[in-house]
Amino acid sequence: MSQTLLRDLAARVDGEVRFDAGSRADYAHDASNYRQVPIGVVVPRNVDAAVEAVAVCREHGVPVFSRGGGTSLAGQCCNTGVVIDWSKYCRRLVSADPERQRALVEPGACLDDLNAELSKFKLMVGPKPSTHDTCTIGGMIGNNSCGASAQAYGKMADSVIRMEVLTYDGTRMWVGPTSKEEYDRILAEGGRRAEIYRAAYDLVQENLALIRTRYPDIPRRISGYNLDALLPEKGFNFARALVGSESTLVTVLQAEISLVPVPAYQSLVVLGYDDIAAAGDAVPTVARHEPLALEGIDDTLIDLARVEHVAKQGVLSELPEGSGWLMVRFGGDTREEADERADRLLSDIHRSEHGPGVSFLDDPGEEERLWKVREAGLGATAYPPGGPDTHEGWEDAAVPPDRLGDYLRDFRGLLEEFDYGSASLYGHFGQGCVHTRIAFDLDDPGGAEKYRRFVERAARLVASYGGSLSGEHGDGQSRGELLPIMFGDEVVQLFGRYKKIFDPDDRMNPGKVASPREAETAVGTPGVFRLDENLDHLGYHPAEPRTYFHYPEDHGRFTHAAARCVGIGKCRSSSGGVMCPSYRVTREEKHATRGRARLLMEMMRGTPGGGEDAVITDGWRSKDVHEALDLCLACKGCRGDCPVNVDMATYKAEFLAHHYHWRPRPLSHYSMGWLPLWARLAAAAPGAVNALTHAPGLDRVVKRAGGVDQRRELPRFASERLTDWFKRRGGPQVDGPSIVLWPDSFTNNFHPAIGRAAVRVLETAGFRVEMPPVPLCCGLTWISTGQLATAGRVLRRTVDALAPRLRAGVPVIALEPSCGAVFRSDAPELLAGDPDVERLSKQTHSLAEFLLDRAPQAITAPPPGTGRTAIAQTHCHQHAIWGFEADTEVLRRVGVQAEVLDEGCCGLAGNFGFERGHYEVSVGAAELGLWPAVRDADPGTTVLADGFSCRTQIEAGTRAKPKHLAELLAELLCPEEAGERTPAAKAPTEVS
Template sequence: MSLQRDLEARVDGEVRFDAGSRAAYAHDSSNYRQPPIGVVVPHSVEAAVEAVRVCRDHGAPVLSRGGGTSLAGQCCNEGVVIDWSKYCNRLVWLDETRRRALVEPGICLDDLNDRLKPHGLHVGPKPSTHDTCTIGGMIGNNSCGASAQAYGKMADSVIRLEVLTYDGVRMWVGETSDEEYEKILADGGRRAEIYRAMRELRDENMALIRTRYPDIPRRVSGYNLDSLLPEKGFNVARALVGSESTLVTVLQAEIELFPVAKYQTLAVMGYPDIFRAGDAVTRVASHRPLALEGLDETLVDVARAENVAGKDALEGLPEGSGWLMVRFGGDTREEADSRAERMIKELRGTEHDPHVVFMDDPAEEERLWRIREAGLGATAYPPGHPDTHEGWEDAAVPPDRLGDYLRDFRKLLDEFDYGRTSLYGHFGQGCVHTRIAFDLEDPDGVAKYRRFAEQAARLVASYGGSLSGEHGDGQSRAELLPIMFGTEIVELFGRYKQIFDADDRMNPGKVAAPPGGRVYRLDQNLDHLGYDPAEPRTHFSYPKDHHRFTHAAARCVGIGKCRSSSGGVMCPSYRVTREEEHSTRGRARILMEMMRGDVITDGWRSDEVHDALDLCLACKGCRGECPVNVDMATYKAEFLSHHYRWRPRPLAHYSMGWLPLWARMASAAPRAVNALTHAKGLNRAVKRAGGIDRHRDLPSFASERFTDWFARRGSQGDGEPVVLWPDTFTNNFHPDAGKAAVRVLEAAGFRVEVPPVPLCCGLTWISTGQLGVAARVLRRTVRALAPRLRRGVPVIGLEPSCSAVFRSDAPELLSGEPVSEDVERLAKQTHSLSEFLLDRASGFVTAPSPGTGIHAIAQPHCHQHAIWGFDADRELLKRVGIEAEVLDEGCCGLAGNFGFERGHYDVSVDVGELGVLPAVRNAADGTRILADGFSCRTQIEQRTPARPVHLAELLAEVLT
């Protein structure tokens, strides 16, 4: 099409009109779906300006997008999406003295705060999506977060904006004195026309604007026409904040920064219910905390069921069924603590007297705080209850009326029979978050949702509140604004829109429309309405998705945590490419569109879906870290199984997918095989034939397999039997880990057994999508182990990825089969070495002296991180006197077959270089490198001078 052709010719950036990109950007974090015309990822601000110019030439609508986490539908539309987050993310300048910064709109909040941290500064507002949201998106939505209690909304931090109108006016806007206003008019042109129209709109309606805007701290709904009032300095920048890309394109922003509180303390106060917690807010807020959050027992119950922050964090809650979390800051620990203590003392003996717990440990505070931040994700799929949705998730009322509003709102929920609904949020400013079990899949359910939203809007308006206290209007609330503001103010919104965008080309249909236009109804463009694809036959059972792949494909709610740039595991390939399609969210959206069949029309055969999944490392980080536990590794395996059904597969699927078979054959003559695969000339041919990247070194087979060594040696002792699982990698490449584990287990008093026949967990077949073979392999394994499993004999796994198969993949792959009971036994009886020793040999794993003198850094395997965590390893290392630093640097990048496959080498190495490999290289001399995963050890060995060891080897040194 000519628009695409002109964008490609004139814009310095990436222009995507393909089905995969359109599918990935068809959603945000709301209930809505609107596939865009195309996507532009500009390399610079100037390129974005040119993109808007090209769109104007073609009359195409435009929408700016940052993190894409909006909850009201403002980040999806039928236009050209400009994604700022990949390249336009500079901190242009920083003025420490005046505490100001100039930034480009695509910079992520956490990344910016990391840059500011050495200067003792930070951005005031901090939404719960702080690790993924961008400053441009925060300006678009007028974001707040918990810290708004102390620092206000984003509008309060904006000093100046450089903006671009659809018709091409590029200008800096901010507070406007009368002198500056007169100069603008004298200069003439379109800018003068805009300013004159804004001033006339204000002057003609000043009384209306002053009286119809709720005087509350969390009014986010509507355009900020009140910022144009004389007493507010005719501040055009702040009048454009929160306009959700419907008025202008933000190019740069000058923002105010704030000093970081040197010390913080958290007081958690328990009340009999959430309503009485709401009643106490005004008294608590008078002590000027940094944050004042509320949460109810429903959220806590869900967090406990889904283990959001760990059991220990929840044990820190005081008695009650509704809680306030109050954070104070100070220049000293004593100052922060004393402010909290004064608050508690003042509440004692009053009707607001709470049960109180103080958090002295910053790590404990952070774990407990995570429960509140995880609210949206944790409550999306409450166990045993219907799925929940946004749609009425952030209304705000005057804080002094919060308790009564919560009571009335609960009555309204009960009247509509919306069941178990959690209430939580930024209570200090009267903002209440919730996700409700709206039925958005059929017309009757949607009609009920509409009736509820209208009544909820009237309830909020009766309290003098705002329909949105944080997330904006978008499509969810745009048509309800007359209930809150009255028709006269909403007509002003239309006139204001007309000043900047008379033809309604800027994110049309959202927030407001120019005179004669219409906004989208709240029940249009609904994602789930009409999403009823045929349910395919699948290999995995998807137990958390009602045994439906279509539900799994639609599981993502768009929070975007997979787009974070540091910490945790998820999502390695996104961190390298910065591509939405390579985030867990992007891939999930593409899979959903594949099942829908509108944008992606060729189903399992789709090349767009294949390309999006190709760089998925199958690390399973998303299964553990995604707030709604999207499991892209499983979805990828499922897709590959269908994509290549009755078709030739990539060579790597035959070489590495069938590695257990080739390794067994190689064991007959390992030295000869090693010579062949490493010989100059032959080495290259072997890699080419196996689909292995030419830059990747092939690992060498061990001269003697672990199982052969054990067969010669035999079991020893008469202690309690345990099965040591001889996974392919330990058995054929790193038998020393198996031998060390035998020594440790026998020293602890156990009798070690190894299966007498070759068995496999099926991992390599699963990761390459050969699920039929994987199932056959697993059935054979389960039948062979069944007699021991039925006697309760534990299975000890040394390779985390293989143990993860037993604990998660196997039950989901063999569900409902005759062997399923034994599969469940295997899942429950499979332990890591650390878990088993701590549970069954706690007296043995205690260092005889205060320390061993061994310092180690440990790289947790991604599958372990996702399925059972590293806490047991951490505790065991401490018990045996090894001083260990556990890395939080993400994936190693090799990820089984991924880093070996042709075309993946660069991404594989780049992932490792994000954190793990530099951490290993920078380790002090003498530091031991601990990595249980064969992939992790291989990547480290091939990219650094280090020689990492398995936990079993380190324990053998200390304990035997």
């Protein structure tokens, strides 16, 4: 049947129809504990195409469900059916009405992208979940999303004005508030729409008392269907009655939503309490001051943020004394108005004899950085160092805010009773919503049974407080089975009847939230998935393969690394940070870090012991995994940006090593993978090599032989290598503390002027500059192409040669960020347990780091660069491994006003952008931000880029000739010695 369904979908749907193993594996997961393999995936190019896809599925009797950002934590968007992914094409802001403060939006629109479009009107969508950079409007409607801003603006249901929806049987209609006159008109028209309205109306009218009394009257009631929106006093609002139904009733095609003004100014007050429960006690007093947001965090989360470096240095020092904190945000039309609201709160709480500690932040940058600590809660708590992995499953219950403190005490007691006491407690305290991740053992049946007992107890505890099982993340599979505990059997029977009105045959996301079957409604309701079914990790015990890398953060297990992703989806962000450049260009799930991680886990699932229902069964030889990893730039952006530090560059290298074991490799692996060797040979006659590789006609032959895209210009070898120049000048010239300047292959062979500039700067600072006495290499090009056995040998030779200096404590200065990252990160993971490798990792510095730490006096003279402006492109490996803060501080000290670009990866990424088949993604990544930023820079602006790839890509797409920090410092700190770059790279370095 699947082949017939595939044929009909492909023939009739304007979109991408995928039934391949890789796509099914990718969409078998969301951000929950669950895994269900879909029948296939449809990516419609427009709304009408999605309507046609549902029609085809109806003809075949196949279930359907929608997916936006895929970040659901309760299992809402994984199921056995056809999944419609709206996020690639159906993401338009159809229209905006600034005067009436509303917008018409397609379901795939990303919240941050939409708000960026609305910013010209100084308007925004009210709810803002922590996944705001990836979640979609359709997903927010399906889940009735909230976020911290719901304190001021309410849930998504409060923002929805009307929606166009589609039922499984093909009824397409607009729904919203329904007056008596409109209701009568709908009934008079007859047809399926009238039937739906009449049935829903009768259902509510027959059960008014039940609906009015059994729904908790709290701000964060997300669980269950919104039957209360159909009450007469609420305007029989059909749109709001469908919000939060998690694709189990209708398919949302478009939505008209209300907008709110963007607060012109915000202020942040942080209040410190003895513990998190005491912070909960204070919520009613604080909430009376009507803040924009009122969040709670505990000391466990803060400790994890410190250990895992979630926060920038110094940010956490802004917290007042305490072990539990409230973060209170106020807004205003002026800075004074926002601060006055904060002052009124402080006056109020200081009347108490035992008032909290207080921090009042007035720096917007510091406020935002501290706020991000709270937003990063899920990632920070997923893999606590030294502790067991944690999971969702009971992560967002809500209670009345005025009872929050007592609930937190009781809930903490329940955690301790079940030996889950290390869980962090944080969340949207102003509305009584508590987030946590708990160390459930979901790998074996005994742990799953304990998980079930705990959540049943926790559900009864929440119900005893008049709370909601879900205060934000929805029911899905995690809580659908537990709804009778919260609502009682009678209301849950109403949910089943309501589901039957829209979806009598249970074809819309079946088994989630409610079932149309009229049956018993105790825990274990037939037709609804049990909360311990379909658990992703249950039975996932694949045999551990022998690997090249050692995966120290994953207990030395590649199988754990392959399963590390928790599905947050930050890699699907369209702006900010580095990851994931190939996703930003393609908008394809399989080309996001998350998609690749899911495929690797599915690959391991297909090995002995990996579990049942494997989709990918060809292991390291998998074409699906290879296809997804082929467009991974190995930029390491995910290593730094991913909330749980998935390191796809390392996983890709590991995969390629096994995939090509005893098999021919792509030509580029032999050309660019062995670049250090070819560069050494070219050094004998660089002019002749340059002439050969750039001669018309011959250059095409050379590129074809090397697997290089014809549209790329090959880099030119310098006329004299850095190491040859260093020997010719007689080696070290200053008798001071020794340092080793690492002559990486790129600086040494292509841009030696950078190395000469670094020598001048370091010698001016009083250091004895040395270079290795023999040709050495860090092994980067072999690592990036997955030639790990060779990389290991190359690295071993390097470490052995440097060992005497390393043991003497001599620092190593790396000018090329990617090579420095190898020493700091890859080397200890490839050659684990070697003390010299550990020394190399700890003793490797960037130029900026070293100068700040060892020679601050050399960069604190009256700044000669005052008035000079620059824009700086951070190399991705530097971003991921050691950051750019030291460079920023050095530039400040020498008087350069530098803007550090936040435009993502340059797109070249070493060999990636040169390889055949990668050109479109490579230049597409550059056009997303870097190239436009450089082109738009003011004349005379210096363009800084320490990475060889970054400089090459900038020169390929703009008129600028970027500089390395070493070159700029040489000009500013020792201008009398400043020289030109090599003939191969002569050009003005500023934007013209």
